[in-house]
Amino acid sequence: MKRLTLLCLLIVLGSACSLDEPSFEYDLQGHRGARGLLPENTIPGFLRAVEEGVDTVELDVVVTSDRQVVVSHEPWFNHTITSRADGSPVTQEVERSLNIFEMTFEETQLYDVGRRGNSNFPDQQAMDVTKPLLAEAILAVETYVYEQNYPPVRYNIETKSQPDWYGVYSPLPNEFAQLLYDQLVDLDILDRTIVQSFDPLTLIAMRQLDPDVTLAMLVYDESQSVELMTEILGFTPDIWSPSYDLVTPLLVDKTDRLGMKLIPxxxxxxxEMIRLLELGVDGIITDYPNRAP
Structure with a gap:
């Protein structure tokens, strides 16, 4: 669902838009759905992202004790957004003890992650909602897209994995990759999915399962250089996905020469979106897809 060009806006809306209004072709990704507008990593948030015209729904996955793939940014219940069944808020002191990797999926449904809203996103609409299975979320989006006659959307799925979590908060990389890969095959969305991670080992495991899966390397600081991370991976990922403040003209040129897309x-x-698009990035990941140019 590429952004409408100025010409399309003039034709469709008949409005007197400014000729200076920017128009770009790029991959607009709704971060955790549309976190600035609705609870993160939830089905309502994903549907809102689709309504706002995203090309790609970005989300995170973890694994339960019964090996279900669940949509969640942390492998525990974040105190900022979580309430217990009785309505009391989860505190920061206990959040990591609420370890999703030690819970069945049924047990995760005892915790609400939307009714309190999110103090960091004052425009977010609060609502009662729980963490969904990946399959539930994808099927809800696919059904909504079909019913609304929207073009097919893509998915950008992050494995929440790092070495000190292995066997504690997450499976080992090979198992994590296999569980996710099997879900993508079953859902028939493999060709429309990016698998991304800060953990190169899950990307390596996914590449070994299927060399055609689109992979994105997430990076958060300058120590994770293109040269270092591609050496660790043993291959050049399809997408380089840094924190937006790391994007420079030099990085745009380097990723372009290596054949990688650059999506901060x-x-x-x-x-800032406009500045980055003018620099030449290939996509934008945002909590507010409604703000996209």
């Missing part, structure tokens, strides 16, 4: 995260200011 998480860009919530419209002027």
């Amino acid at each position: 995260w998480t860009v919530n200011d419209r002027d």
Whole structure:
């Protein structure tokens, strides 16, 4: 669902838009759905992202004790957004003890992750909602897209994995990759899915399962250089996905020469989005897809 060009807006809306209004072709990704507008990593949030015209729904996955793939940013219940069944808030002191990797999926449904809203996102609409299975979320989006006659959307799925979590908060990389891969095959969305991670080992495991899966390397600081991370991976990923403040003209040129797309995260200011797009990035990951140019 590429952004409408100025010409399309003039034709469809008949409005007197400014000729200076920017128009770009790029991959607009809704971060955790549309976190700035509705609870993160939830089915309502994903549907809102689709309504706002995203090309790609970005989300995170973890694994339960019964080996279900669940949509969640942390492998525990974040105190900022979580309430217990009785309505009491989860505190920061206990959040990591609420380990999803030690719970069955049924047990995860005892915790609400939307009714309190999110103090970091004052525009977010609060609602009662729980963490969904990956399969539930994908089927809900696919059904909504079909019913609304929207073009097919893509998915960008992050494995929440790092070495000190192995066997504690997450499976080992090979098992994590296999569980996710099997789900993508069953859901028939493999050709429309990016698998991304800060953990190169899950990307390596996914590449070994299927060399055709689109992979994105997430990076958060300058120590994770293109040269270092591609050496660790043993291959050049399809997408380089850095924190947006790491994007420079030099990085744009380097990723272009290596044949990688450059898609930074998480860009919530419209002027910054425009600056990055003018630099030549291939996509934007944002909590506010409604702000996209």
